Amino acid sequence: MNAPLLSVTGAVKRFGGVQALRGVDFDLNAGEVHALLGENGAGKSTLMNLLSGVYTPDEGEIRIDGKTVHLNNPREAQTAGIATIFQELDLVPSLDVAANLFLGRELMRPGGLLDVPAMRREAKKRLEAIELAIDPARLVADLSIGQRQVVAIVKALSYASRVLIMDEPTAALTVGEVERLFDIMRKLAATGVGIVYISHRLEEVPEIADRVTVMRDGRVAGVTEPHAPQSELVRLLVGRPLDELYPQRAKGAGKTLLSLKDASFRLARESAGWQPPSGISLEVRQGEIVGLAGIMGAGRTELLSALYGTGLAGHWEGDVAVEGKPVKLSSISAARDAGIAFVTDDRRGSGLMLRMAVGLNLVMSVIRRISPAGLMSPRRQADALKQSFGQFDIRPKNPDIAVGALSGGNQQKVVLAKEILGNPRLLLLDEPTRGVDVGAKGEIYARLRQLAAQGLGILVASSEMPELIGLCDRIVVLRQGRNVAEFIGGVDEHTVLAAANGREA
Amino acid sequence: MSEQKILEASGPVAAAPVRRDPLALVVRFQSLIGLVVVAIGGIIFSPRRHGEILFLDPDNIANIVRAVSETGIIAIGMTFVIITAGIDLSVGAVLGLSSVVTASMMISGGFGLIPTILAVLVMGIVFGAIQGTISTRFRLEPFIVTLAGLQAARGLALVVSGNQYINISYGEGPGLAPPVFAVLGERLFNNTVPVATLVFVVFAAIATIVLNTTRFGRYVFAVGGNERAARISGVPVSMVKISVYAITGFAAALAGIVHAGQFNFGSANDGMGYELTAIAAVVIGGTSLFGGAGSMVGTVAGTIMLGALANILQLNNITPAMQLLATAAIIVLAAVLQSLVRRREGLGR
Numbered sequence: 001m002n003a004p005l006l007s008v009t010g011a012v013k014r015f016g017g018v019q020a021l022r023g024v025d026f027d028l029n030a031g032e033v034h035a036l037l038g039e040n041g042a043g044k045s046t047l048m049n050l051l052s053g054v055y056t057p058d059e060g061e062i063r064i065d066g067k068t069v070h071l072n073n074p075r076e077a078q079t080a081g082i083a084t085i086f087q088e089l090d091l092v093p094s095l096d097v098a099a100n101l102f103l104g105r106e107l108m109r110p111g112g113l114l115d116v117p118a119m120r121r122e123a124k125k126r127l128e129a130i131e132l133a134i135d136p137a138r139l140v141a142d143l144s145i146g147q148r149q150v151v152a153i154v155k156a157l158s159y160a161s162r163v164l165i166m167d168e169p170t171a172a173l174t175v176g177e178v179e180r181l182f183d184i185m186r187k188l189a190a191t192g193v194g195i196v197y198i199s200h201r202l203e204e205v206p207e208i209a210d211r212v213t214v215m216r217d218g219r220v221a222g223v224t225e226p227h228a229p230q231s232e233l234v235r236l237l238v239g240r241p242l243d244e245l246y247p248q249r250a251k252g253a254g255k256t257l258l259s260l261k262d263a264s265f266r267l268a269r270e271s272a273g274w275q276p277p278s279g280i281s282l283e284v285r286q287g288e289i290v291g292l293a294g295i296m297g298a299g300r301t302e303l304l305s306a307l308y309g310t311g312l313a314g315h316w317e318g319d320v321a322v323e324g325k326p327v328k329l330s331s332i333s334a335a336r337d338a339g340i341a342f343v344t345d346d347r348r349g350s351g352l353m354l355r356m357a358v359g360l361n362l363v364m365s366v367i368r369r370i371s372p373a374g375l376m377s378p379r380r381q382a383d384a385l386k387q388s389f390g391q392f393d394i395r396p397k398n399p400d401i402a403v404g405a406l407s408g409g410n411q412q413k414v415v416l417a418k419e420i421l422g423n424p425r426l427l428l429l430d431e432p433t434r435g436v437d438v439g440a441k442g443e444i445y446a447r448l449r450q451l452a453a454q455g456l457g458i459l460v461a462s463s464e465m466p467e468l469i470g471l472c473d474r475i476v477v478l479r480q481g482r483n484v485a486e487f488i489g490g491v492d493e494h495t496v497l498a499a500a501n502g503r504e505a
Numbered sequence: 506m507s508e509q510k511i512l513e514a515s516g517p518v519a520a521a522p523v524r525r526d527p528l529a530l531v532v533r534f535q536s537l538i539g540l541v542v543v544a545i546g547g548i549i550f551s552p553r554r555h556g557e558i559l560f561l562d563p564d565n566i567a568n569i570v571r572a573v574s575e576t577g578i579i580a581i582g583m584t585f586v587i588i589t590a591g592i593d594l595s596v597g598a599v600l601g602l603s604s605v606v607t608a609s610m611m612i613s614g615g616f617g618l619i620p621t622i623l624a625v626l627v628m629g630i631v632f633g634a635i636q637g638t639i640s641t642r643f644r645l646e647p648f649i650v651t652l653a654g655l656q657a658a659r660g661l662a663l664v665v666s667g668n669q670y671i672n673i674s675y676g677e678g679p680g681l682a683p684p685v686f687a688v689l690g691e692r693l694f695n696n697t698v699p700v701a702t703l704v705f706v707v708f709a710a711i712a713t714i715v716l717n718t719t720r721f722g723r724y725v726f727a728v729g730g731n732e733r734a735a736r737i738s739g740v741p742v743s744m745v746k747i748s749v750y751a752i753t754g755f756a757a758a759l760a761g762i763v764h765a766g767q768f769n770f771g772s773a774n775d776g777m778g779y780e781l782t783a784i785a786a787v788v789i790g791g792t793s794l795f796g797g798a799g800s801m802v803g804t805v806a807g808t809i810m811l812g813a814l815a816n817i818l819q820l821n822n823i824t825p826a827m828q829l830l831a832t833a834a835i836i837v838l839a840a841v842l843q844s845l846v847r848r849r850e851g852l853g854r
Contacts, residue, residue, distance in 0.1 A: 310737060336739050350737060353730025355797050364727055365738040371720035418738070 003066030010060035038215035053077030081162030146177030246470030254286030263318035291472035341424035359399030409440025573812035582756025590796025595654030600776030603761020608771030633754020637747035662773035689766025729796025
């Protein structure tokens with residue numbers, strides 16, 4: 001029997017005390033599209049980084065055509081024939097397509113001058129080979145995300161052509177672009193390229209994959225057929241039936257906290273790629289967790305940031321009321337005065353002061369309260385920290401270490417605890433469990449439900465459909481900045497997805 | 506939440522050893538360590554006269570701490586700015602402007618001591634606040650705004666002084682400064698402690714308290730730690746930034762007054778390059794140019810260390826060129842240490 005094109009056996013990788021991979025076996029045949037699924041933190045990115053030479057395994061080995069290889073850096077992986085397309089495409093937007101394709105390996109004329117016409121001719125040939133009609137002289141900045149994705153694929157294949165690893169390539173694509181990308185992937189596979197396709201979109205798997213490997217907690221949870229029922233995939237992903245991960249729903253909701261009636265956010269300046277809320281109507285009541293669903297670009301994040309005043313400059317039109325009183329939500333201070341708190345989807349970029357201690361981060365939103373007369377009160381600070389560590393099981397339980405040293409889940413708990421300290425009445429959450437392992441997810445869900453039971457209203461945007469379905473009392477579906485459907489929590493995923501994509505269920 | 510739960514959580518988890526990076530500790534106290542090393546080096550390499558170590562002579566030590574007092578005052582202000590991840594290049598020029606304005610207000614303006622000092626300090630605050638406002642309002646890099654501020658302050662100083670030294674003569678009546686102003690150049694307590702150094706030490710003490718125990722100090726760290734996160738948490742980011750430049754302006758004006766008092770004249774071209782010495786002292790003191798971390802004690806130690814180093818080289822008749830090279834080496838060493846720690850923490854390259 002032939003050795004597989006690529007195989008990984010017994011891969012172990014540790015980062016400090018965290019074991020990201022605990023003995024992973026994985027293989028890929030030529031001409032195959034092998035889907036690699038897993039929750040955030042399951043280890044799929046680590047595995048991908050081993051294959052692309054970013055990390056080296058602590059134990060285990062990687063074989064190509066049955067021969068052991070050592071991939072010490074990305075260049076060695078490329079030489080071995082493995083090309084990786086990361087989510088952040090490594091393209092230079094200010095250069096044209098041809099220049100990007102030949103970056104670092106430019107074609108030269110004698111005398112050391114760039115041979116631009118030759119590079120454009122060659123670029124055109126390569127793009128046409130996968131039937132993509134892009135002018136090689138166009139700037140990458142002017143291309144759509146889908147087109148950039150394809151340029152990145154062509155670039156990757158030009159220096160490594162046997163194995164293609166794609167990290168969530170469809171995350172930012174429209175439905176049409178996804179179809180086109182799948183066409184290209186099928187064509188490449190037909191020429192004998194093996195493709196590792198990393199995703200967390202279960203619904204795409206049967207469409208494109210030949211085989212599915214599901215990872216969980218640094219191990220392979222199972223290898224299965226792409227046409228396995230979704231409930232089976234979910235069970236492998238989460239490791240337990242869905243209903244155990246999510247807490248009991250609320251018995252009933254109280255008075256209305258936030259109400260939007262035909263509300264639109266008028267931008268001071270139009271901005272491409274920023275979908276402002278337009279003609280939106282929704283309510284969040286006390287004790288209620290309301291979810292915001294929608295495809296990428298539907299305006300979930302934009303709605304939250306417009307409510308909190310962190311997005312682009314602009315103003316609300318239509319009825320925006322908090323606890324029955326009309327409010328002008330145009331700045332962070334207006335939102336905070338109205339009792340609104342916000343947890344960003346980008347905790348490292350805009351949620352935390354990574355180098356500063358956990359304790360300093362926790363009290364950041366209540367500095368005013370713990371500094372009477374402008375002087376920091378150590379006693380009040382200690383009280384606040386005690387409350388936070390009591391409410392959220394942040395580990396290690398030490399307020400003095402830098403927050404950047406914590407795991408993703410614990411960092412997320414710090415961001416949440418920080419906002420809860422301010423005693424908000426309405427909490428806006430954007431992707432509250434991104435990059436958080438399953439265990440911490442469960443804790444965060446339980447805590448959110450508990451806070452809601454104490455009278456907090458929560459509006460949560462998420463791209464993880466099972467999370468919205470499991471956690472929320474109601475799910476509001478957005479499309480192009482507008483609410484197009486509303487479901488009771490526990491609804492089935494297809495129904496929500498269909499509404500989000502504007503199709504009949 | 507039950508008390509039991511908290512206790513449970515605090516037990517084994519809190520007991521888990523938190524790894525203290527020894528390198529991080531070194532960086533935290535690098536300027537103090539450096540100061541000790543330089544002092545020991547000073548004792549060893551000091552020239553001796555009649556068996557007495559000249560470096561440790563009370564007169565010599567008073568000289569060291571007096572010589573660093575002006576840049577020290579500026580470095581104290583600069584520490585606030587650098588913790589917010591900003592920079593202020595205008596301070597040396599503002600010192601020059603302040604010395605000129607101090608001298609001319611008293612000599613040709615006929616103003617009394619107190620009105621002059623208050624006016625110059627307010628001028629420094631306003632000058633800094635304007636730079637901070639321009640930087641935040643138009644989202645400009647502080648580097649470029651304060652570079653322009655440097656030129657503006659020098660220009661103003663030349664206008665006010667007519668490019669002349671303004672000599673300060675003491676006495677009663679018009680055209681003379683109150684004799685008490687000359688105390689800035691003297692020593693107190695049996696001719697041991699220079700007054701300029703006292704100003705530096707008092708200012709450093711106040712700044713330490715402001716930075717470490719007030720709401721404002723916490724905001725300064727927050728803005729430098731992560732400006733977006735600070736804004737989302739409700740920190741008045743623009744106010745904080747404007748304030749730190751007002752503080753450097755105040756510090757530079759204070760240093761300018763001390764300068765005029767020590768040397769008995771105002772000169773538009775004085776204080777040149779002080780901004781760089783101050784930045785060096787701050788960085789050697791362990792404050793991160795990336796913002797969010799820093800220490801006032803470190804800055805003070807860094808300032809004195811640079812002064813002591815210059816002193817020991819001078820005592821041994823080593824050329825100023827060598828002094829510059831030695832300072833350069835220390836700055837690079839301090840920066841490399843910081844960068845190593847950042848990399849170990851997995852933050853930044």
